[in-house]
Amino acid sequence: MPTIGTVSPHALKKGNRKIRLDKKEYLSIPTAFLAFLAGIIDGDGYIQVTKTTKGFITIKLVISLHLEDISTLEYILSVLKTGKLTVYRDLKSPTCKLIINRTDLQEVLFPLLIHHGIFFLTETRKAQFDLAMFILKNDKKVYDQLPVIEDIPATFELPKTASDYANLAFFKN
């Protein structure tokens, strides 16, 4: 389960952590769980690619649910063992978010999805995933040097027909 691109040395400085070499623990995560997770991300998540004040690229994946659904995020966190759960109690609609950082995406979540042949089924999430994968694979650092969306290569193709969707091995989870 290869890491996507190269992990930033800056990320390793935080908390004095090391590159994950042993990913056996992650490979034991069931395919059905990852299919379920991809569906949650399709419906209630997003992959955020933004420009820092210095013009660099930041990437993170966020799943945002109403606070009453926090047990779903706690469940995901307990299985995935990556990400940070944050609660926003004071909003008009209290919200909780599970945020998975760039390093965890490139070392764990994206490799797992690819390993299990699972992908996003909505156009928006697919485009966000393709952009994030392009940045990670090509070690792009400067936001303004990113190509236009049409020139970003697809990591996978969406099914063409309804039965192609229904027949996907992971669709029903």
Add this chain to the structure above:
Amino acid sequence: MSEGSFFVKKNNDGCYQLKQRVHVMLFEAFKLVFETSRKIDTEKGLYNQFSVSSKADIQTVINFFSFSGFHPLVGLKGIQYLKWLTVLRNSSRYGNLNFPQ
């Protein structure tokens, strides 16, 4: 799959509904998975809605969530599903369907 909503209407119709941003192919696929010919509604050109309530369709929904061995519903949605099953079990229309133990 999007987990959808389980509820009972005022007229005691049990209902399973999925609503999301327009994605025609995906919603046609839901019809295939739930083996129904119910038409997909489109709201304001922005959202698609899949909705079933006939006895046969509700049995297919129960079979999907309780008897298929797919990833179970979790969290609040799982609790809503169990409450929905309890109401359906006690209804004259759906009471004789096949429910999980």
